[in-house]
Amino acid sequence: MTTVEAAPYTVEEVCERFDPVMGLEVHVELNTATKMFCGCRNEFGAEPNTNICPVCLGLPGALPRVNARAVESAVTIGLALNCSVRERSGFARKNYFYPDMPKNFQISQYEDPIVFDGYLDVPLDDGSTWRVEIERAHMEEDTGKSLHMGGATGRIHGADYSLLDYNRAGVPLIEIVTRPIVGAGTRAPEVARAYVSALRDVVKGLGVSDVRMDQGSMRCDANVSLMPKGSSTFGTRTETKNVNSLRSVERAVRYEMGRQAGVLLSGGTVRQETRHFDEQSGTTSPGRAKETLADYRYFPEPDLVPIEPSAEWVEGLRKELPERPWERRARIQSDWGLSDEELRDLVNADALDLVAATVDAGASSESARSWWVSYLAQQANTQGVALTELAITPEQVARVIALVSEGTLTNKLARQVVDGVLAGEGSPDDVVAGRGLAVVSDDSALTAAVDEALAAQPAVAEKIRAGKTKAAGAIVGAVMKATRGQADAARVNELVLERVGASS
């Protein structure tokens, strides 16, 4: 049976009749060196089925052991989200059959998640904040990946065969679950996006995950329901999966609000189901039909003992928490005197941390900013890598800037030095020495070069002598060429005028 979806209403139309309620479940893959319950490497993009062992393959007899670093990351995330940390927190098994899950159960947490009852104050576009309450965050292991071959959709139905890659099986995940977000009205899609965005920034600032939605290291499931305006009884919700970008979060919520309103306003009822978001069309469609609620038969994981973080350890982690990203941004904006637009450019270019580190290494914010957003950004673009992946450190950039300001390098020479560093020729000082790039500041050497150039172009020398000082540019150019650009052009100009005796 095919269901024809009603045409979506706009968010404004929906909110004339309904109040939206959202619940967001975000999975964050931790960037620990090893997996959640074994010593296999946790890395993205390795050859299929190379980072596997008896434990993460769920071979008979193999037993899990908890990655202490993952627990630390989970607690850190919880603290950053103002959560309480449970004194005694256990693992549980979530039982269901699926080929990409080696044991046919997932080790997760159920009744006693490691952190709970927190909130995140989310900055919205208009400068206000929205408090999103966090119900819990718990640890679990990721599944492997199924690759469905053949068929048109890449989904399991209609595939000719499927391939399984267990490299991701057992990668540590933190699932962060909000309490129902009520009262956002027409701003619900924006609040959803802003929350996921703020969460991404917070987690990134903690350094515990790459939080790349495009690579799946951050994934969002959006639960949406509508209740008649004025009611406080939640409607039936749907859970939309495959929401793989911030923009998609907003679009998926908006679409579901419109779709559900359509269903309700035409006298229908919303089915509780899992839906799949389609990036192309911006719509959602029903996933696997679940006529009955899945019964995961949770029970305490008997192979693991509960985790009991000590209060001292937790307080130690709390002290290490970094500044919240938006608070830090506000501070930086005022310290450096940036306009909103300049700040946004820096953030969008992913350059804020690099510039800040360059400033920390002694450079002025103007020059640091200029290097990173122009020349270095171009180089990254040419190389096809992220700015952060360029083979130059903020300290090295700061050193180049210092060499320019003390007169050892011109800006043009400085770019050559940077090129040398990027080419692996060593530190900026190594490149200056290796390529012989320091400014020629010895007047006698420059005077000789000026004399040579004047002798080569007597007609020009005559013009200058006759008072056409602008003609000196040709001589300066010749000298710069002869010194391979290592001269200070202003000084050369002075010397030219001096030598022809044109300076009144």
Place this chain on the structure above:
Amino acid sequence: MSSADNGPGAEDLTRLDAAELARRVQAREVSSVEVTRAHLERIEAVERTGLNAFLHVAADAALAAAAAVDDEIAAGTVRGPLAGVPVAIKDNMITRDMPTTCASRILDGWRPPYDATVVRRLREAGLVPLGKTNLDEFAMGGSNENSAYGAVRNPWDPARVPGGSSGGSAAATAVGETPLALGSDTGGSIRQPGAFTGTVGVKPTYGTVSRYGLVAFSSSLDQIGPFGRTVLDAAMLHEVVGGHDPCDQTSIDAPLPPVVEAALAGARGDLAGVRVGVVNELSGEGFQTGVLSAFTDAVRVLTELGAEVVEVSCPSFTLGLPAYYLIAPSEASSNLARFDAMRYGLRVGDDGSRSTDEVMSATREAGFGAEVKRRIMIGTHALSAGSYDALYGKAQKVRTLVVRDFSAAFERCDVLVSPTVPTTAFPIGDRVDDPVSMYLADLCTIPANLAGIAGLSVPCGLAAEDGMPVGLQVMTPALADDRAYRVGAAYELARDTASGVPFASTVPDPAALQGAS
């Protein structure tokens, strides 16, 4: 090679206990290769009678391992107290050089890529693995009749079961196919077959022997332990495999109780000052007469050795059996979910016409035996949303009560004793159609598993009415396993002194019987 090569009247090495074999091998009075070869021949002779204790015999690998130990001993290196002594391994422990089947069709063709921690420790200590022993499928059963590879027979009477689930290890040890064997005990699976075959079987304190590489039946109850024909032998094997293992997070990071020292002390001294509690709920009505009288005699011997015997009551123990038969299947239903044809073992119906779910179902339907399916269904039901609180949840509460009853009893007593099983070994086929009567065989052994404490079964004579062995169970608080060895060793010596003959030497020889017929 036939036994004639040992020369007329040569001593039968398969009659010696492990401690004596170890002494002789390490003193170079006999080589490990000779000892190993004698046991391999014994296996061949006994298995020919249909005992069916072994699922896999690794003759070449065993002889090679024995030769390596001999070379080391010749060079002056002795890996450990049991270096050079053969051992058999229950086939639910992972071995990288031998198949691991759990006596189930569903693991057909699987060759594991790693060794269980206990197997690694056996090898490191210079023991010689002879092969893998038969069991009830996935250790689910008390008679060894649930093996996909056929029932094991009891050496004392081939028409009877050897007990289970470690029936192969128990029978092989009793009959001299091996001096030592490893078993696993979830609700009595070492102690019960120990009692049925007249061997010593021990379930150590939960968490003192690593479960890494033991194919899980019920993770919170499973425990690996030793079989031997003497208490000292069991203690020596216990020390080889026991101790903390970081690969098992339920493994206790504490020194292993000094079990060998305790076994030696027990055989030297008396039991003066030891307070022994007889558990009221674990004897009496419904127990076989011969079992009760053998048990009463054993308690009398303990008194004569100086122990102070008191009666204790542990009311919750009567609830242990039903609680166990909810908790164990619940965990099993989850543990056995991984057998789905996707990665290893049997695959049925993968002809291109079936979906993944259908192949999984067809494989599990064909690959699991009836008892395993029964327990998966019970467990799945007990964990399901509508039943969890009333079944699994309530069973866990009973477990807490059992722990409390033990704690109270151990305030008054150093050890608790009971018959290991209410009956002696029953005839093959007798209980297969009545699972509940089969489950009753675990009545006395289950409380120790629920509480995670230690239990030892030592033979205490034969039941008058059927001539089958009876076991005396000695239970101790967690991490006090040494007390069971002390009491067991003292009792064992008194028993043999009274009868004038080592009990272990009285087991009938199936090979000789068949030769005579």
